[in-house]
Amino acid sequence: MDAIVVKDLTRRFGQFVAVDHVSFTVGQGEIFGFLGSNGAGKSTTIRMLCGLLKPTAGTATVGGIDVGRDPEGVKQRIGYMSQRFSLYELLTVEQNIRFYAGLYGLSATRFGERKRFVLEMAGLVGREKTLARDLPGGWRQRLALGCAILHEPPILFLDEPTGGVDPLSRRHFWRLIDRLSEAGVTILVTTHYLDEAEYCHRLALIHAGRLAALGTTRELKEVFANRPIIELQTPDAVGVMRALDAAPEVEKTSLFGTSVHAVLRSRSVDPSALVSSLRGRGLTIDAVTAVAPSLDDVFLDAVEKAGRQ
C-alpha cells in the first residue's frame, strides 16, 4: 500500500491558488523529493499533508488516514522536521529529547531506549548536558531529526532539512535518511539544492502551485532523450548565444558559468556543422562537447513548459 496518496489536492487563499490540483503517490520506504522555488507551493502542500491546513479541494491520505477528516490521527503517524531545527535553545540535549518524548506520550522504558538511539544516531553521546544553543549546526540538525523520529513514525516530513549546514554534515545527514528509508520509513523531503535531489528515489517538481514534472531522476532526464545538449566554450558567450538562438536547429540556449549550453531540436542535428557555421560568421569557439542533461536543465525545462501552458 502506498504511504502517501495525493489526489487533486488544492488549496486557495482567497483568490490566490497556492496548490492547484496536485496528484502523486509515495510508496512505503521511498525517499520522495519535492522540488520547487520558494513560494511554489511546497510548504503549503506539506502543511496540508501534516494536518495543519485543511485542503480546499481534493484528498490526501497519509498512512491510510484522510488528512482533511482526521488531522489529529495523521499527527500520530508522522514525524516533522523543519529547516529551523526547532529545538529549545535553553534546554539541554537530553531535556529537548525528554520534552518531545513527552509531547508524543512515550512510556518511560521506550523513552530510555529511544533516547539512546537518538544520541547514538546524532553522535551526541556524552554531550547530553550541553545546551542546544551551544551545539554546532550539524549536531543541531541531527538532534532535530532525532526528536522528529523519537516516536518511530512510519512517515517522515523534512522541510528543507539541510539549510545552513556544512557539506560534510549534509552528506552525513543524507546517510541517516538513507538508513531510515532502508528500515521502511517513508520520507517526503523538500529542498532547493538540486544536487541533493540525486539522493531521492523519485522527484516531483512543483511550479506555481502545479506539478510540473514527476519521476525518477533518470525518467526526468528522459525529456532530453531526443534533444541533445551541447556545451560550447567561447570568449564571446553573448554573441554565440544570439547566433544560436537564430539557428532553426537550436531549441534554446542558456548560460552555464562561462560556457553556453544549447538544446538541439533532434538527434539528427550535427553539432560540428553548427560550430563551423558559427566560425564562418567570425565567432570564436574554443571547444564543443556533448553533455548529459543535469537536473538544472530538467528543472528549467519543466518550468518553461509550465510557463508556456
Place this chain on the structure above:
Amino acid sequence: MKKALAVGRKEFRQIVRDRRSLSILLLAPVIFLLLYGYALNFDIKHVTLAVEDRDQTAESRAIIAAFVNSGYFDLVAAVRSDEALVRLMDRNQIRAALIIPEKVGRAVDTGRNASVQVIINGDNANTASAVLGYATTIVLSVSATLQMEQRGVRMQPPVSLEPRIWYNPELRSALFLVPGLIAFIGMITAAVSTALSVVREKERGTWEQVRMAPISTVAYIVGKTIPYLALSIVSAMAIVLAAMALFGLPMRGSWLELLLAISLFLAGALGTGLFISTVAESQLVAFQIVLIVAFLPTFLLSGFIFPIRSMPVPIQLVTYIVPAKYFLVALRGIVLKGVGISVFWPALGALVIYAVGVLGLASVRLARARG
C-alpha cells in the same frame, strides 16, 4: 494530562535558565514596589508657607500661629511686600502664602467681617486642593475662636467636627497605593511573561514543531501557563510580604482569601498575555500590545491612583472591563478592611468571568490557528 505536564516541566526549565524572563517574573516586581512605593507619595505635610502680615495685631498673630501649629505648614519667610511673595513663589521656595491685610484685628474687635487671603501654587492640582482644604479648616476654626473671644465668652464653639478616618487613620498614601501596586505588578509580569514566551516560540519555530505533534490545544495551554501562574503567585505574595515590612501594610483579612483573589486575578492576566500572543508575531509587537491593553488600563482605569467615581461616565463604563478594578476591591477589602468574602464576592465573580472569558478566547484563537 501527562502531555500538559511534559510541557509544564519544559517551560519551567526554560524559565529557570532564561535570566531575562526570570528577572521579569521575580526581580522586576520588587523594583517596581520600591520605586512606586516610595516615589508615589501623595502625603501633604510641610507645605512651605510665607506670610505677609500687614496688620501686626494679636488677632493676625493668632491666625499665623494657627497655620504653623496645624503641622501642615512650615513657615519659611515673613515678607513685607507682594513683590517679595511673587518672587518666592516663582522660585518655588514657597507653595503657599498667607496675606493678612490691615485692620483685620480692628474688624474682628468691632464685629465686622474681615478677609484674609491665601495664595496657593496650583501647578499640582492634587496638592493645591489638599492645601486649600487645610487652610479653610484652619481659618474657620480661628475665626470661631476669635468670635467667642470678641463676645467675651471663653467657651468652645457650639458644634465641632471630630473626624475619624477608618482603615488608614494616618491617611498614608502608601496604604492606598500598595494594593494597586500589587495589581499593577501582577498584571504586568504575568501578561508580559506569558505573551513573550509564546511569541518567542513562534519566532524560534518550535511553535510550528509543537503544532505538528498530537497534543490538544488545551493541554498545551495548561502546560504552558501553569509554571507562570505558580511563579507569579509566589511573586505577588512576596510583594504583599515586602509591603508589610517596608510600608507597614496591615494584613487584616484571611490569607486564604488573599491567595484566592490573587490566583483568580493572575489567571486572567495570564489569559490576557496568551490572547496577545495569538495576535502578535514578534516579541516587540507583543510587548507594545501588553503596554496598551494591560499596562495603561491597570494604571489609569483601575482606581489604582485616580478614583473611578470622578471619571467621566463613558470612561467609567470602560473601567468595567478592567480586571484590576475588581481585584482592587477585593484586595483593599482583605488587606485594609479585613472584611470577608461575603462582602467582596461580586468582585471575585467578575474576576472569574474575566479569566474564563479571556482564556476561552485565547484557546479558540489558538485552536483556529492550528487549522
